[in-house]
Amino acid sequence: MFINQNRPRRTAAASLSTVGVLAVLSACASGGETAGGESFSIPDTDPTATVKVLSQLDLAKDNMQSVVDAFEQAHPTITIEWQTVPFDSLASTIDSRVSNKAGDPDVYWADQPRISALSARGMAQDLTEVFADAGDAFDPGAWNTGFYQDRLYALPIENSTQLVFCNLDLLQQAGLTAPSAAIDDRLTWEQLAADAVTATQGGAQYGLTFNQFDRYYQLEPLPVEKGGSTGVTGDDGLTPDFTSDEWVDALTWYQSLFETGAAPKGMTPEQTDTAFLAGQVAYTVSGPWLLPQLTDAGLNWGVTPQPTFEGSDTVATPTGSWSVAMNPFSKHKDAAAIFMNWLAIEDGGGYIAYRSNPSLPATVEGKEAYFQKDLFASPAGQDAAAIIDYETANTAVARPSTIGYIEFESILNSAFADIRNGADVAQALEDANDKLTVAWAKYE
C-alpha cells in the first residue's frame, strides 16, 4: 500500500545542515556470511562500480536527481543508474527482475508491508551482519519494519504517522473548544465522535473523517488500543487474529461513527484531504503530508494527538512507509551497501538531506532537520512537530510482519468497508477470517 498517496508536492527547496556522523560505519566495516545471498561489506575504499536502482520515484518529477548528484559527488567512483517504474507495477517488476538472477537492479525501493514476503521468497539480501547495529539511528517503529524472522532485510528511508487536524472556525461555530495539543491531554475516541456530531449540528458539512477510511493502515490502532492484537499471531505470522472481542468492540465503535452521522458513509480516501482543505470537515485524522497544503489553504487549523479509547491506557498510532532493499543476486553488493548506507543512515539519511521535498524521515537525526522547516514555524506547526516527534518515537505500531500481508490487508479492507456499510461486525470479521485462511493456505 502506498500510504502517502495524497501527499502534495512540496515546493520549498531547503537544504539541510548535516549534523554529526553516526558511529555505525565502524560497525559496518566487517562483512559476514548471510543466508540471503553472498556476503558483502562496506569497504574502507570505494570500489568502482555502477549501482542500478529501481524505484517508483522519478529523478525529475520527484526531486531525486539532487539526491543522486549528491551521492555521486561524495562517492565519485560509484555511478548510479536510476530506473523508474510506476508504483502499481513496482512489485511485479521486482518479482520478475530479481527472479531472473541477473543482478539488476542492485537496490530497490521496498514497500514496507511487502518486506516479509520479499525476504521469505529469497528476493532480498540479508543485511543483518552489516547493518544490524544501525538501529539506534532510527525510530524503532520504522526500524522494525525491516526485520523478518529476526533478520534484517531492508533499511527504512521515510516514515509516517497520524494526528488529528481540526478546523477551528467550524469548532467555534458549533461552540466547541479547540482540543489540546498536549500529548498528556489526549482526547478519547468517544469524545471525538460526540464532538464531531456536535460540529455537524453547528454547521460543519462533515464531523470527522479518516484520511484512509476502511484501510488497515488507518484502523490498526483501534483494536490495539482496545487491547487486541494487530490482527496476526503465530511464530510464522500466518495465524489470523481479528475475531476477538477487542476487535469486535473497536470496529463496532467505527461502525457507530457512520450510524450517528459523526462520519460520512460514502467518502473515499481520495476525497478526504480535499474535503478538509475545502473547509467542509471539523476533524480529520491524517498524516504530516497535509501540513504544506494547510498552509496554502489558509485554514484556521489546530492539531491534537490521535485519541485512544475511554479507559484504555494503550495508545497506538499508524506508522511505516518506504524502505530500500538489496538484490541478493547483485554483482556490486559493496557499492550497493555504500549507497544504501549513505541514503538511509549517514547524517540522518542522504535521501532526506538532499531531496528538496522530503517526507517524514525515519531517522532521529533526519527528523531534527525536518522539523526546522518553515512548515513547522507557526504555533500550530510547532504543535504538529511535537506530536509527530512523540508519536513516531513512542506510540507507533508497525503493520504486522507476515509473508501474507497483501492478502491480509486486502481482505480486511473489504471487511472494514462492509462494516462501514452496516454489516454485522462479528460476522464480517468471521467471514474475513475464513477468506484469509483460504488465501493463506498456499503458505502451508
Add this chain to the structure above:
Amino acid sequence: MTLAPTSRSGVSTSRRRPSAARHQVLWTIIFLAPAIVALLALRLAPSGQAIASSVFKAFPGGLVPPTFAGLDNYVALFGDPRFVDTVVRTLVFNVIINPLQIFVALLLAVLLVQRIPLDGVWRTLLFIPVTIPIVGSSVAWGAALGPDGPINTLLEAMGGNPQPFFTSPTQALAGIVVIASWIGIGYWMMFLISGLQAIPGELYEAARLDRAGPIRTFFSITIPMLRRPLLFVLVADTVSNFVLFVPIQMLTDGGPQDSTTLLMFDAYRTTYEYGSRNLGAAEVVILTAIMLFFVLLQFRLLREEKEKK
C-alpha cells in the same frame, strides 16, 4: 479458389492433379496460418497453461519452483462454502441477465424496424453506450448511483427515499445488471435488427392475407425466422456476461459482503490480489468448463434447429 487445371493444357490431368492439390493445401495453410497461430497462442496455450498451473501449488513470486498438488486446488475450492456460493451466484446472475438483455434487445429491435419517425436517431441513441469505453460508463454509473448522486437526488425530489445501491448487499448486484444491460442491450439489438430485416416481406404479407394478428405474426413468423441470430446473440451474450469484470472491479470490488463476487472477478482477485495463482488457475478452469457447458448446450439447440429443416 479455382483449382484443377483442365486437360485443355494438353498435359495429362492424372499427373497434375496431385501437385495442384498440394498447391491448394499449401495456400490453405498459408492463409489459415495467422488465425491458427493466434488461436494456439492466445486461446489454447493459455488454457493449457491454466490447466497445468491448476494442479500445482506454489509460493507467490518467481524464485521458488512449484510442487505438484494433483486436484488439491479443486478440492480446496469446492470445500470452501464461499466459493460454492460464488459459483451459484454466477449461475443465478446469468440465468437472470441473459434472458433479460435479449428480451429487451428483441423488444427494441422489433420496435425500431417499424416505420416510426426518426428511427435512425433512436437506434443511434441506443447504440451509443456500446461506443463508450466500459471504464467510462462504470465511473459515470458509479457517480450516478452514489449516495449523493443525481439518481438519489431525483428520488428525493419525487418524494422517495434515497437508496444505498452499490453499498447495499441486496441492491449492488442489481446495479451491476443495470450497467451491463445498459451497454449490452444496444449492442445485441443491432444484430437482431439486421436479422429482422433479413426476413422476407412476403411472409408477413402472407400472414396478413391469412388474417394473422400482430401477436400471432410475431410468434409464428418473426421468432422462427429470427432463430439463428437469436441463438448467436444468446451464445455471445452468455459468454460476455460470464466474463463480466470491469464494473465489478471498479464499483464494488466484489462487495458489499461478497454480493457482487462473480466467478471471473473471484478468479482475478485470487490470482492477483491474494497472489494464489494456482488456486486462481483452478477457478479459471472451472469457469471455462461452466461456460463451455452452456455454449455447447446452445450449439446443440442450434443443431436441432438445423436437423428439423
